[in-house]
Amino acid sequence: ASTWANVPQGPPDAILGITEAFKADPNSEKINLGVGAYRDDKGKPYVLPSVLSAEKKIIEAKLNKEYAGITGVPEFTKAAALLAYGPNSAAIKEDRVAITQSISGTGALRIGGAFLERFYPGAKTIYIPNPSWANHSAVFKDSGLKVEQYSYYDEDTIGLDFDGMISDIKGMPEGSIILLHACAHNPTGVDPTQDQWRAISKAVKEGGHYPFFDMAYQGFASGDTDRDAFALRHFIEEGHTPCLAQSFAKNMGLYGERVGAFSLVTSTPEEKKKVDSQIKIIVRPLYSNPPIHGARIASEVLNNPALNKQWLGEVKGMADRIIEMRALLKKNLEDLGSKKQWNHITDQIGMFAYTGLTAEQMEKLAKDTSVYATKDGRISVAGITSGNVKRLAESIYKITG
Ligand code: PLP
Numbered sequence: 275a276s277t278w279a280n281v282p283q284g285p286p287d288a289i290l291g292i293t294e295a296f297k298a299d300p301n302s303e304k305i306n307l308g309v310g311a312y313r314d315d316k317g318k319p320y321v322l323p324s325v326l327s328a329e330k331k332i333i334e335a336k337l338n339k340e341y342a343g344i345t346g347v348p349e350f351t352k353a354a355a356l357l358a359y360g361p362n363s364a365a366i367k368e369d370r371v372a373i374t375q376s377i378s379g380t381g382a383l384r385i386g387g388a389f390l391e392r393f394y395p396g397a398k399t400i401y402i403p404n405p406s407w408a409n410h411s412a413v414f415k416d417s418g419l420k421v422e423q424y425s426y427y428d429e430d431t432i433g434l435d436f437d438g439m440i441s442d443i444k445g446m447p448e449g450s451i452i453l454l455h456a457c458a459h460n461p462t463g464v465d466p467t468q469d470q471w472r473a474i475s476k477a478v479k480e481g482g483h484y485p486f487f488d489m490a491y492q493g494f495a496s497g498d499t500d501r502d503a504f505a506l507r508h509f510i511e512e513g514h515t516p517c518l519a520q521s522f523a524k525n526m527g528l529y530g531e532r533v534g535a536f537s538l539v540t541s542t543p544e545e546k547k548k549v550d551s552q553i554k555i556i557v558r559p560l561y562s563n564p565p566i567h568g569a570r571i572a573s574e575v576l577n578n579p580a581l582n583k584q585w586l587g588e589v590k591g592m593a594d595r596i597i598e599m600r601a602l603l604k605k606n607l608e609d610l611g612s613k614k615q616w617n618h619i620t621d622q623i624g625m626f627a628y629t630g631l632t633a634e635q636m637e638k639l640a641k642d643t644s645v646y647a648t649k650d651g652r653i654s655v656a657g658i659t660s661g662n663v664k665r666l667a668e669s670i671y672k673i674t675g
Pocket of ligand 1: 310377378379380381407455460488490520521522523529534
């Protein structure tokens, strides 16, 4: 028999299935709200002008293609840390933040998982929200951590189950690892308020838990990179020493360039040095060193004052378009006379909206109206345009009333 005769067929990726069904649909007015990538108001992928300018500069500089060090392009990681932790961060000023470039956000999560599996002194269980980004569980399991869930989403309010979340944090064994979405929670679009974050920080501290922040959408949620970093910075001010996965896929539109960073706040520069050395030992056998092109682009965008200013405006432009599409969708549903409450569409934030539609309704939406999105009722607001929002609202209204 063949060596691989016993390999079982794996299930297809849920999002890929949607894209295939979308492609096969002959309806010229079909709408794809499955993919987690920004689209402009014409429904087209968007390369940020600041990113194009940075890339042009880099190409014109005719740099060589030598390897970066194991932890990547230093000008990039330095600027990435400043973006996340803020220009006034004591942890950075005191040289207590270990950081490495990573294969975008996913790679950062994986390095973090591997580091915690090897060195976290407590139980190697990570608690992720229910629901969470579909890949979290797999990334952490493959890193050797045990994965559990905490309450996050309230089906009845289509909002945050704050009491359930706090109660679950209090119920975790002392010193548990907790994964927190820093902003623009995926898939729900439901974020805690700043006051709720303060209470979450307190509960995490009282439990002696260890916070791991996943920040895949800094700037993309509110349009303001500082505002979106509130939770992370607040936790640090309160004495936590979290670790952090950063992605530049969404906020710089660098998706396929795979630009990210993993960092960890330590207590002293000596500790930072030791952590750095172990991160290198983890990364070296995984992929030796990260790709340089995207990191050079991100570095130019972050470090060149004029490009940085331009980029911040472009991030805000993307966030504002998404916020506007949320408002338009809600208005269109209300204008149609929908008896349902649609406040959650505008209360939620970031790329995704959790509509509250059931799996059966989502199936009907695809079959009857050629609107494609995941079965959990999540729609990518980035896929809505001023040209398709009316038809989308009509489709949703047809199915939900
Ligand atoms: N974390 C969350 C919550 C995400 O939504 C994503 C992307 O969709 C990622 C991490 C990582 O994405 P990437 O590896 O493309 O940076």
